[in-house]
Amino acid sequence: MSTIPIPTVEEIIAQGNLVYKRPDALADTWTHYCPGCTHGIIHRLIAEAIDELGLRERTILVAPVGCSVLMYHYFNVDAVEAAHGRAPAMATGLKRTQPDKIVFTYQGDGDLASIGAAEILHAANRGEKFTVFFINNAVYGMTSGQMAPTTLPGMVTTSSPTGRDVALHGYPMRMAEIIAGLPGACYVVRRSVHDARAIRQAKKAVLTAFKTQLAGLGLSMIEFLSSCPTNWHMLPPDALAWIRDTMIPYFPLGDFKVADGVEQV
Amino acid sequence: MARELWKGNEAIAEAAIRGGVEAFFGYPITPQTELLEYMAARLPELGRTFLQAESEVAAINMVYGAACGGVRAMTSSASPGISLMQEGLSYIAGSEVPIVLIDVMRGGPGLGNIQPSQGDYFQMTRSAGHGDYHPIVLAPATIQEAIDLMYEAFPLAEKYRTIVILAADGSLGQMMEPAEMPPARPLLTEAERPSWAVRGARGREKRIITSLFLKEEELEALNLRLQAKLKHIAETEQHWEEVATADAEYLLVAFGTVGRTCKTVVREARQQGIKVGLYRPITLWPFPGPRLRKLAEQVRGILVAEMNAGQMLEDVHLATLGRCPVRFYGRMGGVMILPDEILGALHDLIADQPADPAARRREP
Ligand SMILES: Cc1ncc(C[n+]2csc(CCOP(=O)(O)OP(=O)(O)O)c2C)c(N)n1
Numbered sequence: 001m002s003t004i005p006i007p008t009v010e011e012i013i014a015q016g017n018l019v020y021k022r023p024d025a026l027a028d029t030w031t032h033y034c035p036g037c038t039h040g041i042i043h044r045l046i047a048e049a050i051d052e053l054g055l056r057e058r059t060i061l062v063a064p065v066g067c068s069v070l071m072y073h074y075f076n077v078d079a080v081e082a083a084h085g086r087a088p089a090m091a092t093g094l095k096r097t098q099p100d101k102i103v104f105t106y107q108g109d110g111d112l113a114s115i116g117a118a119e120i121l122h123a124a125n126r127g128e129k130f131t132v133f134f135i136n137n138a139v140y141g142m143t144s145g146q147m148a149p150t151t152l153p154g155m156v157t158t159s160s161p162t163g164r165d166v167a168l169h170g171y172p173m174r175m176a177e178i179i180a181g182l183p184g185a186c187y188v189v190r191r192s193v194h195d196a197r198a199i200r201q202a203k204k205a206v207l208t209a210f211k212t213q214l215a216g217l218g219l220s221m222i223e224f225l226s227s228c229p230t231n232w233h234m235l236p237p238d239a240l241a242w243i244r245d246t247m248i249p250y251f252p253l254g255d256f257k258v259a260d261g262v263e264q265v
Numbered sequence: 266m267a268r269e270l271w272k273g274n275e276a277i278a279e280a281a282i283r284g285g286v287e288a289f290f291g292y293p294i295t296p297q298t299e300l301l302e303y304m305a306a307r308l309p310e311l312g313r314t315f316l317q318a319e320s321e322v323a324a325i326n327m328v329y330g331a332a333c334g335g336v337r338a339m340t341s342s343a344s345p346g347i348s349l350m351q352e353g354l355s356y357i358a359g360s361e362v363p364i365v366l367i368d369v370m371r372g373g374p375g376l377g378n379i380q381p382s383q384g385d386y387f388q389m390t391r392s393a394g395h396g397d398y399h400p401i402v403l404a405p406a407t408i409q410e411a412i413d414l415m416y417e418a419f420p421l422a423e424k425y426r427t428i429v430i431l432a433a434d435g436s437l438g439q440m441m442e443p444a445e446m447p448p449a450r451p452l453l454t455e456a457e458r459p460s461w462a463v464r465g466a467r468g469r470e471k472r473i474i475t476s477l478f479l480k481e482e483e484l485e486a487l488n489l490r491l492q493a494k495l496k497h498i499a500e501t502e503q504h505w506e507e508v509a510t511a512d513a514e515y516l517l518v519a520f521g522t523v524g525r526t527c528k529t530v531v532r533e534a535r536q537q538g539i540k541v542g543l544y545r546p547i548t549l550w551p552f553p554g555p556r557l558r559k560l561a562e563q564v565r566g567i568l569v570a571e572m573n574a575g576q577m578l579e580d581v582h583l584a585t586l587g588r589c590p591v592r593f594y595g596r597m598g599g600v601m602i603l604p605d606e607i608l609g610a611l612h613d614l615i616a617d618q619p620a621d622p623a624a625r626r627r628e629p
Contacts, residue, residue, distance in 0.1 A: 058465040062330070063475075072473045078463040080333045081475035083356050086326040089318070093330025093338065094463075096314045097288050101465050119326070122319035 023047035025056045027076050036229040036236025039068055039135065041193045042202075046104070046133060047075065049206040053214070059102045060094055062087040066108035067141040085116020088123035091130045102213055103130040110140045113149040113173050120179065127184025127218030131209045134175060134221060137228040138247065145231030149173045152250055157231070172250060176223040180256035186218040188257040192225040194243040198253075211265035218259070225251055268445045274299035274438040276408045276446075277367060277431065280415035281339060282307055283449040286365070288314035288338040290327035295379040296435035297343045297369035321346040325353030325366075332362045333474045335462025337419050337453065341367035343435070344385050345376065347393070354428060355394025359476025359487070363422035366400075367415075367431045369438035372599035380599020381435035383521060386576035389430050390550040398491055400428035401502060402549040406525040409444040411437060414547075416447050423459070425498055432549060434572065436522050436601060503553035506545040509535065513542030515611060516560055518581055519570045520546050522601075527570060529604040534611060541611060549577065554584030561585035566614045570594045570607050590618065 025047035033039045059077040065084035072079035082090045087105035095103040112120050112134050140146040146159035150172045154163040180188040191202035209220035225247050227239040278300045289304040308315035318324035324340045331338035347368050372382040389402045405411035422429040478484035517527045524545035534541045546553050569578045575593045594610035596602050
């Protein structure tokens with residue numbers, strides 16, 4: 001009787017069979033994100049795009065205040081940590097003085113749409129040549145689930161205990177649509193990461209956003225619909241279904257601005 | 266280089282350019298605006314970065330971003346704008362990024378007015394934001410001194426990886442007088458960029474610039490290091506000017522343009538036979554206290570004059586610790602102090618002192 005040798009993991013990799021690995025731009029470490037949170041997926045998409053475009057050694061990441069405040073530990077790129085909402089201003093300073101670098105911000109909805117609303121609008125209006133990844137999870141995650149400018153009408157949060165009352169707090173802000181209205185913004189889309197198809201489409205958008213920056217065009221921004229099972233008080237699969245069934249109807253996926261020149265990139 | 270007639274705000278801007286500033290981000294506010302306008306015209310001509318920000322909040326964070334790359338970046342503003350920059354200044358201090366800031370002070374509180382004031386002494390010297398730190402604060406009395414201090418501000422900020430604030434007031438920003446510009450310093454080359462600068466991790470480990478230290482021991486360690494650095498700065502960077510102190514029986518203490526006014530007072534008082542001298546702090550932080558303490562042992566009384574309600578006065582008290590009587594004369598709301606007013610206050614101080622100096626020491 002002859003035995004069939006079982007190859008080791010190293011032998012499989014050596015044969016050139018490796019089809020999926022950690023991108024170089026992602027650090028070999030664990031993250032602090034809650035189970036089922038989609039920050040991790042979005043990090044990975046960004047890191048893959050950085051690898052594929054060969055940008056790792058010239059990228060500078062501007063981290064926000066929010067759940068992703070520690071993301072500079074998770075990426076293998078140079079990084080700075082901004083004050084709450086000020087990432088677009090810091091990115092402006094960086095990109096204006098180092099135009100050959102690839103600069104991106106990564107901001108939550110409290111960070112970008114509330115406390116940093118002025119900074120993002122003016123960066124977009126000036127057509128700053130950096131990329132913005134905007135993570136819309138409909139709540140303030142880090143401070144444990146308060147109402148954000150993106151919280152849906154009627155949605156219960158720790159600071160809207162009876163549900164968001166639009167008469168009191170106004171309607172959720174559709175930031176992608178607002179920013180797309182500014183001439184300086186060149187590529188503005190909304191994507192989701194709630195299923196494999198959405199993730200593939202999101203990945204394409206990340207590549208386009210970086211290519212827009214590489215081409216020296218104006219601001220590129222992707223709004224991601226992202227889950228927060230912890231503060232939504234849902235199981236991870238339910239949270240993904242909630243994105244699909246409840247968030248997308250209010251925050252439709254799509255391309256809101258694809259300026260001349262972006263198609264070609 | 267020849268002496269030329271310069272307006273204060275423009276002179277500071279030109280000195281910054283010759284000192285090697287690479288990027289300026291600012292927002293208009295009187296009485297500082299000419300500084301921004303000068304930068305707007307000159308920097309693009311030189312191929313350097315100028316950007317008018319949407320607010321002072323954004324301006325200081327743009328400076329922060331640029332400076333994280335080891336780029337010589339600065340902003341300028343006046344009092345209400347400096348208030349808005351406090352958040353950014355605290356982050357900059359926490360991550361030890363060198364930047365330069367000009368405050369052309371105006372009357373407060375609130376919108377106040379656009380007249381000269383020294384009402385930002387506390388907000389500049391006491392930390393300029395939350396947490397335990399002090400920027401280095403330089404207070405010129407003349408346009409020439411403003412030029413000279415501005416020219417050295419970047420090397421100073423870089424030496425200690427700290428914030429340097431040039432504290433001018435509205436009169437210094439707006440007035441004109443002859444001054445000489447230093448020659449232009451060459452710009453930093455790529456090789457001269459600091460070893461902590463964030464410029465892309467090409468062939469090296471990534472770098473992170475942050476003011477976040479979640480572990481209490483780590484944040485305490487950062488604070489202890491900052492405090493040790495501040496102590497070193499306090500010991501090595503005290504600067505002041507003395508006028509006629511050798512035989513002085515009375516001492517005026519004033520900074521900035523009021524210090525300059527006091528020179529006239531010293532001259533006039535001496536003509537009246539009063540042996541008075543002037544102590545003019547040039548660094549407001551670190552406050553040059555030890556020398557003032559010595560002088561307090563020599564003189565019969567100190568008169569502090571400021572265009573505020575008595576802010577540096579607290580540092581004078583802390584430095585002199587009751588060694589001699591300390592009086593204060595101040596004007597607020599943008600009212601400038603005239604030499605006669607200070608002279609009058611000096612006469613009052615003298616009139617209140619016992620004739621016998623020994624009697625003073627017996628006072629409780
Ligand atoms: C000036 C300031 N205000 C408030 C806070 C407290 N804070 C930290 S994170 C956060 C909310 C972040 O929410 P979001 O931007 O939606 O990001 P998420 O945590 O959901 O990823 C707040 C209010 C702060 N750090 N600084």
